[in-house]
Structure formats: structure tokens, C-alpha cells
Amino acid sequence: MELAPRSSPVSRWLLLLLLLGLSTGGPGGSSTGFGNFEEIGPLDSHLKPRKTTWLQAASLLFVDNPVGTGFSYVNKSNAYAKDLATVASDMMVLLKTFFSCHKEFQTVPFYIFSESYGGKMAAGIGLELYKAIQQGTIKCNFSGVALGDSWISPVDSVLSWGPYLYSMSLLEDKGLAEVSNIAEQVLDAVNKGFYTEATQLWGKAETIIEKNADGVNFYNILTKSDPTSAMESSLEFTQSHLVRLFQRHVRHLQGDALSQLMNGPIRKKLKIIPEDISWGAQSSSVFLNMEGDFMKPVISIVDELLEAGVNVTIYNGQLDLIVDTIGQEAWVRKLQWPELPKFNELKWKPLYSDPESPETSAFVKSYKNLAFYWILRAGHMVPSDQGAMALKMMRLVTQQE
Incomplete structure (x- = not known):
């Protein structure tokens, strides 16, 4: 887990949890590595400042999940997660501890952003977090989930x-x-x-x-x-x-350069990684153990989130194949959410990442607690391909624009 806080007063912070999965995770890919240094963190993989870092607008909490991902590790082979229920249960332990130890974040708007297989995880985790808040076992200002190029169906x-x-x-x-x-x-x-x-x-x-x-x-x-x-x-x-x-x-998420960065300077900076643990060393076991979960749909979980009033944002890159936009639109049409017909009746609106340019960067449609962003000229890793538009979308989702 890595926390990158904004330098502004706590009362102005947002807190974003980033979860990465199938194409930025496998499952088994690392958000503390790929998500941080290749997509939205303050520094790129060459440790140079990123102009489109999301840290401009929020504090970022990067978590490597399921266990065994990134620097996360297990000591017993039977400790790996095999399904979404276990992944969500493990995350509840982390979030309960985090918000108990960092009470200053309990009232801060908390969003879960995700990508690919991480979208499936975000849906499951979001629902369990909502239930935990209702039961009083976790105190936080849960404000929504964002499902990016997500392996929902x-x-x-x-x-x-x-x-x-x-x-x-x-x-x-x-x-x-x-x-x-x-x-x-x-x-x-x-x-x-x-x-x-x-x-x-x-x-x-x-x-x-x-x-x-x-x-x-x-x-x-x-x-x-x-x-x-x-x-x-x-x-x-x-x-x-x-x-x-x-x-x-x-494997492409754990290239030599990123691996050397994580197992070199970042490892030294963290000062808590056991000597016998290497970043990404257990990723293949994470992937193997989740085999039976890969193809299970979680459309019903998204329905439960919508019915509970949780804000759900879906965004997708135009050039993505593994989770193409046509497939995303197909499962959205299967939702049983009573407000879906009214959502479908709406026309989308164009968005521009550069206010001085006439070039359309995205389209958006939003009704009540459901929003869909069509991100143009982006593949599966939207923040990598269209950093400015991704940052603008995040600001819109978190009601900063």
C-alpha cells in the first residue's frame, strides 16, 4: 500500500483508492508500480514529474490486491485469493485498519477508481464497503466507484x-x-x-x-x-x-525498467520490504489462483450499487479491444436498475480536455448516480494514452468541475 497525500489542508482533500486488474493487473499486476509510475502518480517511471498526475486533485491510495500482487506477499500457498468474495474481504480488513488509524480521512470524500480486472474488484469491494458503513464497522465518506475498461461481464x-x-x-x-x-x-x-x-x-x-x-x-x-x-x-x-x-x-506490466525501479530505488525508499520478497515475484501465482473467477460476470453487483444509491461511473477507451466499448455498452443494457430507461433516453455531451482546442476528447452521459464516459483516442490504459482527459474526467466524477 502506498499513500500519496496532497499538501493542501485535509478539509479540501479527496481520497482516491486505485485498483488495477486484468490489463493493468492480470489479476497480479501492481497499482503501486504500474498505476503509480505509468499512469497517474506524481512521478513517471523515470522519476520525472508527471504533468497530469491525479495528485493535483486528490490524495491517492495505491493498493496491490489480490494478495501476492506487487510488494504484497503471502507465506502460505493457500493464502492466495481464489474469488472476488475473498478479494473484497481482504480489502475490508485493510480499509477498516486504514480509516481507524487515519481518522483525518474519515470525513473526506472517498472514491474507488479502477481499471480492467480491478473494475470487477472495485464493484465487489464497493458493495462490501457500503454494507460495512451501514453496519457501522467502517467509518468513511464513501462517495462512489469508477469502473475503467472494466472486466464486469x-x-x-x-x-x-x-x-x-x-x-x-x-x-x-x-x-x-x-x-x-x-x-x-x-x-x-x-x-x-x-x-x-x-x-x-x-x-x-x-x-x-x-x-x-x-x-x-x-x-x-x-x-x-x-x-x-x-x-x-x-x-x-x-x-x-x-x-x-x-x-x-x-508480464508487460512488469517490464525490466519498472521492475528495476520497484526493486531498486522504491524498495530502498519504503524500508519495510522483507529481504526475501521481490516486487511482482508472486504475480503468476495470483493469476493462477484466480482462474475460476476470470469469466464470472458481476453485473448484478453493479445493479446493487446503483440501487443503494452509490455513484457509479463507467469509462472506456475507444481503442481498447480486451474490454471494448461495444461490450461495455452491452452489459450496461442488461442492468435491472429502474432508472436505466431514463439514462438511455439521454443524448451524450462532448468534452474537451483543452478548452482552447476544438478537438473532441470524450463524450459523457449521466443520469442520477450513473455516468458513462467514452474516451476518444485511448486504449485500455486511459490515463497513459489520454492523461489530460483522464484527469478532467476524474475532476468531473469527484465534482471538482
């Missing part, structure tokens, strides 16, 4: 991959047919509750796409994926599909 993403790539001239008819066929197999497995099988088929679907779209990057379709390197022998994998999935969705 994996099958809706998989089903939309083919049509999205086809519309962008990255698949032709035969390729579309192959992708659609495997997507239907994923859907069938999910409908039957065969989530481990669905995970295997998800990996197969990605491989089919890479072959047909000449190595398209799942995180930004305008770029190509780096060639996948061989798995290090230290990673205890036996299932080849998990090897490919881990390499595709986690």
Missing part, C-alpha cells in the same frame, strides 16, 4: 471482439466467422457455469484473433503486440493456456 467483451475488429478492418469475413464461433463456445460455457472451461476458451479466442489480425494489440488496436517471450522456468504453470494468458495480460 467478460462474455459480453468476447462476443463483441469480432464485430468490433471487423468494423475497424482488422478482420475479414473468414476471420470474423472463426472469432464468432469461438465466442459462442465461450458464451455456452458461461451459461452452463463452466467458468474454468470458459477461461480456457477465452484464451483460445485471443489466440485466434492474434492470428487473424496479425498480432493486434489487445490494449490498443492501433499498435501491435510485442512478441511473447518464453515463460521463465520459475513460474509454476502446468496449463499452457494460463501461460499464454499470463504472458499477454500481466
Whole structure:
């Protein structure tokens, strides 16, 4: 856990919890590493000041979750989380301790921002936090969750991959047919509750796409994926599909430069990391243990948050494939929230990150406690691709603009 506080008086602070997941986490990727130094922290991976850091507008709490992610570690193999319920339960322990020890933050507006698999975690954690506050076991001013390119309904993403790539001239008819066929197999497995099988088929679907779209990057379709390197022998994998999935969705978040930074200067700065623990060393085990959770949808949890009156913001990068916007819109249409028809009736509004430029940066639609941001010219990691727009969106979500 890392806390970067603003220097302004506490009464003016906001507190943002950043959770990263599938494409900024795997699960197994680190928000204290990638989220901090590659996306929104005060310094970039070269330790140079970031002009679009979210620290301009809020205090930032980076947490590596599930346990085993980043500098977080376990001493027993049975301590890894295997499902969302455990991930949320672990976070409740942390948040209860945090707000008990830092009473100055109890009345500060507290938002949970997330990305990818972290979005699934944020939904589950947000609901458990709401319940804990109602029960009086945690005291904090919980003000909302933001789900960025989030793995809320994996099958809706998989089903939309083919049509999205086809519309962008990255698949032709035969390729579309192959992708659609495997997507239907994923859907069938999910409908039957065969989530481990669905995970295997998800990996197969990605491989089919890479072959047909000449190595398209799942995180930004305008770029190509780096060639996948061989798995290090230290990673205890036996299932080849998990090897490919881990390499595709986690290893790129732990590049040599970032790893050297975290295990070098940052480790020395923290002064609390045990000698036998390295940043990211347990990420493969985190990923492996969550296999049965990958393809489970959590649309119902988002519904519960909305029904409880919790502010829910959804935002998505236009160029993202792994969690493409079409798939996000599909699961939003499945919400049972009574106010959804009125939300759907609204027209979106354009947003501009630069007030002096006529170039549209995003669109937004908002009704009561639900908002959706369509972020243009951004892939999966919105703050990395469109830092100024991401910062503006955060200010809008937290009612600073």
C-alpha cells in the first residue's frame, strides 16, 4: 500500500483508492508500480514529474490486491485469493485498519477508481464497503466507484471482439466467422457455469484473433503486440493456456525498467520490504489462483450499487479491444436498475480536455448516480494514452468541475 497525500489542508482533500486488474493487473499486476509510475502518480517511471498526475486533485491510495500482487506477499500457498468474495474481504480488513488509524480521512470524500480486472474488484469491494458503513464497522465518506475498461461481464467483451475488429478492418469475413464461433463456445460455457472451461476458451479466442489480425494489440488496436517471450522456468504453470494468458495480460506490466525501479530505488525508499520478497515475484501465482473467477460476470453487483444509491461511473477507451466499448455498452443494457430507461433516453455531451482546442476528447452521459464516459483516442490504459482527459474526467466524477 502506498499513500500519496496532497499538501493542501485535509478539509479540501479527496481520497482516491486505485485498483488495477486484468490489463493493468492480470489479476497480479501492481497499482503501486504500474498505476503509480505509468499512469497517474506524481512521478513517471523515470522519476520525472508527471504533468497530469491525479495528485493535483486528490490524495491517492495505491493498493496491490489480490494478495501476492506487487510488494504484497503471502507465506502460505493457500493464502492466495481464489474469488472476488475473498478479494473484497481482504480489502475490508485493510480499509477498516486504514480509516481507524487515519481518522483525518474519515470525513473526506472517498472514491474507488479502477481499471480492467480491478473494475470487477472495485464493484465487489464497493458493495462490501457500503454494507460495512451501514453496519457501522467502517467509518468513511464513501462517495462512489469508477469502473475503467472494466472486466464486469467478460462474455459480453468476447462476443463483441469480432464485430468490433471487423468494423475497424482488422478482420475479414473468414476471420470474423472463426472469432464468432469461438465466442459462442465461450458464451455456452458461461451459461452452463463452466467458468474454468470458459477461461480456457477465452484464451483460445485471443489466440485466434492474434492470428487473424496479425498480432493486434489487445490494449490498443492501433499498435501491435510485442512478441511473447518464453515463460521463465520459475513460474509454476502446468496449463499452457494460463501461460499464454499470463504472458499477454500481466508480464508487460512488469517490464525490466519498472521492475528495476520497484526493486531498486522504491524498495530502498519504503524500508519495510522483507529481504526475501521481490516486487511482482508472486504475480503468476495470483493469476493462477484466480482462474475460476476470470469469466464470472458481476453485473448484478453493479445493479446493487446503483440501487443503494452509490455513484457509479463507467469509462472506456475507444481503442481498447480486451474490454471494448461495444461490450461495455452491452452489459450496461442488461442492468435491472429502474432508472436505466431514463439514462438511455439521454443524448451524450462532448468534452474537451483543452478548452482552447476544438478537438473532441470524450463524450459523457449521466443520469442520477450513473455516468458513462467514452474516451476518444485511448486504449485500455486511459490515463497513459489520454492523461489530460483522464484527469478532467476524474475532476468531473469527484465534482471538482
